[in-house]
Amino acid sequence: MRTRDPKKEKTLRDKAFAMIVKEGFDGLSMQKLAKAAGVSPATIYIYYKDRDDLILRLYAYASHRMTEHTLQGFDPASSFKDGLRVQWINRAEYCLQHPLEAHFMEQVRFSPLYDRAVKLMEPGFIEAMRAFVKGAIKRGELIRVPVEVYWSIAFAPLYQLLKFHKHGKGMPATESFALDEKTMMLTLELVTKALKP
Amino acid sequence: MRTRDPKKEKTLRDKAFAMIVKEGFDGLSMQKLAKAAGVSPATIYIYYKDRDDLILRLYAYASHRMTEHTLQGFDPASSFKDGLRVQWINRAEYCLQHPLEAHFMEQVRFSPLYDRAVKLMEPGFIEAMRAFVKGAIKRGELIRVPVEVYWSIAFAPLYQLLKFHKHGKGMPATESFALDEKTMMLTLELVTKALKP
DNA sequence: TGCACATAAGTGAACATTCATTTATGATTG
């Protein structure tokens, strides 16, 4: 039996991420992708069932890497302040080191594929997050609010800052914007202040 | 001279919003749109230069309505607490009353058209926001932080809550989620706490 | 060791559709 070339799979993934981010979902065509990856169109269909399957599997791949990175050095039993800081750093690192993957995931979240994509979230990740929040509340380090309120305040500001950073521009009036550690930690402090009892 | 049918323009807009939100940008085709609006494909090209122009003009339209709604009853000279509350209510109302337009705008923001779309933001809106923040800082009602930090904390959580609401689901573990006034006002209070000196 | 066989990887050309856009022509109204 002929063995599969592992390089092809990676090349296909990389080119697909780049193509989707640069040209949007309508910019991704199987034939263009094949040409970019130096592969026959038919070869793509050996790896992926069809176009939707390709996109969803790319999402699963990125999602997995993202959760893996986010959990690095994170202890669900740690103090709220420490745990949140680790997560901010990890999440920011992932987005800054893999901008294409991160952007791609956001595109999927506003696409019709979203519903199918959410189901790919890893239960272990969700459980770790829940345990962390639950412990922090029990120890009186975190106010008792609905999880959605918590998440909105705890992480949405970080992702907004990263969005500003990615475009190199903040608010329309600002000339240019680049997220540095100082700014990030300042924002984290304010968020922590909001969530502390 | 023959007069243009104003109904056609509105129908085209509405059907385009619906089509893009439901099927994504690759789901929007000029021929499908024409059929949905009960119009010939060529007619679309009377109203819009090409496909990109159509999307950008839709964005300009939605953006205008959004800023208009957001400024309703908003006084840039009002107190920070009051002004922020008015904006939260206005922004939430717009998103809830025009979910298609709101979702469409987010799709554009993660598409390659983003750069061209930002330029359509209205200067008057930006100026009102700046004046509001500046005044609040001067009166000591708001901490002195970069505008991007302010915006991230002041509004990102609201939009995250609306995103949860739209999908009817909050965090993956939650069975279902619906944003009510109480939850929104609770979140607003926490955000205000974070931004107060 | 050598050699056929089985099997999966990989291919280029071709499929019917659909795409965005244009052209030639008619309809409507100032």
Place this chain on the structure above:
DNA sequence: CAATCATAAATGAATGTTCACTTATGTGCA
């Protein structure tokens, strides 16, 4: 009439996917 709206029909290019086929590689048997 003259100007603009509106259309049906048609354009070539590009789409996702499949097909018949070749190539590579591990296995079983001599």
